[in-house]
Amino acid sequence: MRLDRFICKHTAHSHQTSRRLVASGHAEVDGCIITDPRHAVTAFSTIRLDGQLLQQQQPHYIMLHKPAGYLSATSDPEHKTVLELLPSTLRPKLHIAGRLDRATTGLLILTNDGLWSRRITAPEEKIPKIYLVTTAEPISPDAEARFQQGIWLAREGVMTSPATIERLSEHCCRLTIFEGRHHQVKRMFAAIGNAVTALHRERMGPITLDEQLRPGEFRLLTDSERTAI
Structure with a gap:
């Protein structure tokens, strides 16, 4: 302005x-x-x-290790929210750059800088989001090919961008997607006849969850992490 x-x-x-x-x-x-x-x-x-x-307002860029059971929301009348894990002095005007559902764990980024967060979350930016996925059934042999072709999401009327799978075991893989639509990972696996039983986000673009952070803990992003976006 x-x-x-x-x-x-x-x-x-x-x-x-x-x-x-x-x-x-x-x-x-x-x-x-x-x-x-x-x-x-x-x-x-x-x-x-x-x-x-x-x-006079200071920008804040926060990495949180989200535990299960917390909503990715700034407030809720029924459930605990991720903002409750932060000191009250940091909470004003924060928003979440890429939400996770209540059962999902892992990397969550909170900021009061809307222009910066849009560079992470806007689908056209094609920022990779990497998840550790555990499934109820063995991951099918054609999963890689199906996800590379894209999965049709009927609610939005769109095809997902090509996604990649790194198999870690019969029921576990590392999945890379390039959007962040509502329950996208679970819906993609449901489309190939499987169910996600555990989901953990490890990385968003160049920002990787700090292994030293325990669930519920947070730290400020480093200058290099912030400017990498």
């Missing part, structure tokens, strides 16, 4: 007055006086007008 528009939106000043105030040196962004009304600001710019703080 332009600085003059931000000031107009967050104060009682008109757009014309906001533009004049910026041009005459009344506005400060991240500690610097800005005189260009067109200067771009973000949700994480610290903005002052005549010394009065209008905005």
Whole structure:
């Protein structure tokens, strides 16, 4: 957003007055006086007008080892949510980048940076999501070929992108998909006549679940993890 528009939106000043105030040196962004009304600001710019703080918000990028039994939601009247695993000081304005259902465990990313999280979750970005899958029945010999061809998801009316399977045992595999549709992994296995009994997300794009995190624990993403997206 332009600085003059931000000031107009967050104060009682008109757009014309906001533009004049910026041009005459009344506005400060991240500690610097800005005189260009067109200067771009973000949700994480610290903005002052005549010394009065209008905005100050720190970006947060969090890796959580999600345990089973928690909803991937910010609030729920009946069930525990993943936000309850975080300190209250970190919770405001956080959202989940790629939800997991209540029974699924593993890597969950929470952030207050919407532009950043969209790069992970937008289907057109084709970010790989890697899951450890355990099935009720032996994984069929044609599973690789079926998943490579794509599975039709009738609810959305779409075909999944080609997915890959790394067989680990008769009932266990490592699956890589490139979307994140509702219950997608379980629906893909149901389409080939099998049921998922356990599901654990290991990785999203370049971000891998930290093996030192126990279920329910979290840490901030490193700068290299954050900028890799």
